[in-house]
Amino acid sequence: MIVAYRDLRDFITAVDRLGALRHVAGADPHHEIGGITEVAAGLPECPALLFDRIKGYAPGFRVFTNATVSPQRAALALGLDPALRPLDALKAWMVKRQTLALQPPVMVKDGPVLENSDRADQVDLGKLPAPFWHAKDGGPYIGTGSVVVMRDPDTGWINASIYRVQVHGKSKVTIQFDHQGRHGAIIAKKYWEAGKACPVAVVNGEDPALFIAGFEYLPAGASEYDFAGAIKGAPIDVFVGPATGLPLPARAEIILEGELLPSSQETLPEGPFGEFTGYYAADKRPCPVMNVTAVHHRNDPILLGSPPMKPPRFHFGLPFRAAGIWSNLEAAGVTDVVGVWQHVAQLMTVVALKQRYDGHAKRAALIAAANSYMGRVVVVVDDDVDPSNLADVMWAIATRCEPSEQIDIVQNAWSSALDPRIPPEAKALGVTSHSKVIIEACRPFAWIEKFPPTSAISQDEARAIEEKWGAVLKSGK
Numbered sequence: 001m002i003v004a005y006r007d008l009r010d011f012i013t014a015v016d017r018l019g020a021l022r023h024v025a026g027a028d029p030h031h032e033i034g035g036i037t038e039v040a041a042g043l044p045e046c047p048a049l050l051f052d053r054i055k056g057y058a059p060g061f062r063v064f065t066n067a068t069v070s071p072q073r074a075a076l077a078l079g080l081d082p083a084l085r086p087l088d089a090l091k092a093w094m095v096k097r098q099t100l101a102l103q104p105p106v107m108v109k110d111g112p113v114l115e116n117s118d119r120a121d122q123v124d125l126g127k128l129p130a131p132f133w134h135a136k137d138g139g140p141y142i143g144t145g146s147v148v149v150m151r152d153p154d155t156g157w158i159n160a161s162i163y164r165v166q167v168h169g170k171s172k173v174t175i176q177f178d179h180q181g182r183h184g185a186i187i188a189k190k191y192w193e194a195g196k197a198c199p200v201a202v203v204n205g206e207d208p209a210l211f212i213a214g215f216e217y218l219p220a221g222a223s224e225y226d227f228a229g230a231i232k233g234a235p236i237d238v239f240v241g242p243a244t245g246l247p248l249p250a251r252a253e254i255i256l257e258g259e260l261l262p263s264s265q266e267t268l269p270e271g272p273f274g275e276f277t278g279y280y281a282a283d284k285r286p287c288p289v290m291n292v293t294a295v296h297h298r299n300d301p302i303l304l305g306s307p308p309m310k311p312p313r314f315h316f317g318l319p320f321r322a323a324g325i326w327s328n329l330e331a332a333g334v335t336d337v338v339g340v341w342q343h344v345a346q347l348m349t350v351v352a353l354k355q356r357y358d359g360h361a362k363r364a365a366l367i368a369a370a371n372s373y374m375g376r377v378v379v380v381v382d383d384d385v386d387p388s389n390l391a392d393v394m395w396a397i398a399t400r401c402e403p404s405e406q407i408d409i410v411q412n413a414w415s416s417a418l419d420p421r422i423p424p425e426a427k428a429l430g431v432t433s434h435s436k437v438i439i440e441a442c443r444p445f446a447w448i449e450k451f452p453p454t455s456a457i458s459q460d461e462a463r464a465i466e467e468k469w470g471a472v473l474k475s476g477k
């Protein structure tokens with residue numbers, strides 16, 4: 001498996017080669033870039049978009065969106081064959097992820113991101129085209145797909161994860177942690193408790209491997225830089241940030257350096273911001289402030305934008321968290337899982353397995369439910385059902401599940417403050433849990449042999465027919 005890109009520009013070239021890149025000139029960063037991005041993400045071919053000549057900004061200052069929104073481009077970013085069927089690509093990633101060899105970054109002296117540097121009073125974030133993504137957003141966001149870099153003061157561990165970044169003026173941004181368990185929040189707190197500001201950098205227009213690493217749940221102490229290098233099979237180049245001393249990706253497009261001020265010293269109201277559920281479930285909230293003391297950018301820089309959108313649109317066309325659940329099931333000893341998928345932007349999890357014994361399906365469902373973040377719906381289907389095909393899954397639910405026997409509800413399960421269905425009064429009391437429905441859409445194991453056989457052709461048969469007759473069916477020739 002070869003990752004054929006060195007940086008975001010190389011990746012955009014590879015996307016263009018797949019025929020999936022569209023150039024958009026003259027769009028307005030005020031809602032229009034976000035709107036075009038959302039409409040494009042809903043098209044069947046879901047193109048990636050490179051915006052240039054953005055209204056109000058210097059030509060050449062570009063924004064790239066829908067980078068990995070299609071299954072094909074999510075596979076490309078992972079170094080997998082983009083022609084793989086989505087479920088096969090996710091399985092390949094699940095397997096690759098289990099055996100990744102971490103690659104610490106390599107230190108270099110210079111890099112393209114240092115082609116332009118503004119320091120101190122020269123810093124003006126107004127030069128960069130940070131869009132207002134959705135109509136009711138509280139401000140422009142430079143960081144939607146950006147990686148926030150910090151160093152643990154005790155161990156030197158470098159954390160580099162995605163947290164959204166709102167622009168509040170020439171040299172001020174806020175960085176939003178969804179909860180206090182985020183590694184960035186834990187690290188910042190250590191500096192603050194020692195009475196210091198936390199050195200921080202916001203890396204925009206990073207390599208897609210780092211974008212994916214920044215989304216992964218890695219253990220505390222593990223660096224997303226090493227994981228990105230592992231995805232690529234080659235270390236990423238970093239240089240020492242002149243303002244912070246942090247190691248920073250040399251081939252990124254735009255980097256902000258500065259310090260995150262103790263919350264006791266200053267906060268700013270952040271948001272609201274359209275979320276991945278398709279709602280604004282949280283209002284403006286006080287948020288840590290970063291004073292930006294240096295901005296570095298490549299010539300004609302490209303901001304990687306990944307705004308949350310109404311489902312089923314999601315940042316990644318392959319449900320990476322489902323790969324994690326698939327691994328968990330295997331690690332827990334659940335055999336015969338043939339696929340795990342997530343629909344509705346992670347909010348619905350489906351496990352497909354070949355039932356071997358009574359209770360097998362529920363065992364898998366409970367493990368999947370435990371690890372379904374914010375997802376109210378967990379479904380288990382038999383191995384003849386493609387979990388990545390929602391119509392197939394609904395067919396199984398409507399024909400194999402007797403609701404009075406095969407539906408369970410688990411109370412007080414894992415959700416978050418972003419859950420639009422937790423009542424406001426409960427949220428005010430700190431409630432962040434919800435209930436999850438487990439739908440066993442499998443043939444009942446006790447009489448599985450007597451269940452009426454399906455009249456549908458098998459997935460293998462369908463593939464063979466597609467190979468032989470696909471051209472006739474598509475073009476009529």
Ligand SMILES: Cc1cc2nc3c(=O)[nH]c(=O)nc-3n(C[C@H](O)[C@H](O)[C@H](O)COP(=O)(O)O)c2cc1C
Nearest residue numbers: 161162163164176177178182183184215216217306
């Ligand atoms: C596009 C995108 C935007 C995200 N925005 C946020 C955010 O604003 N705040 C947050 O806490 N997590 C956000 N996340 C989720 C975290 O990046 C993710 O959970 C990550 O694993 C956290 O890393 P950490 O364990 O190093 O804290 C976002 C993820 C993606 C892909």
Ligand SMILES: [Mn+2]
Nearest residue numbers: 159161183218
């Ligand atoms: Mn981390």
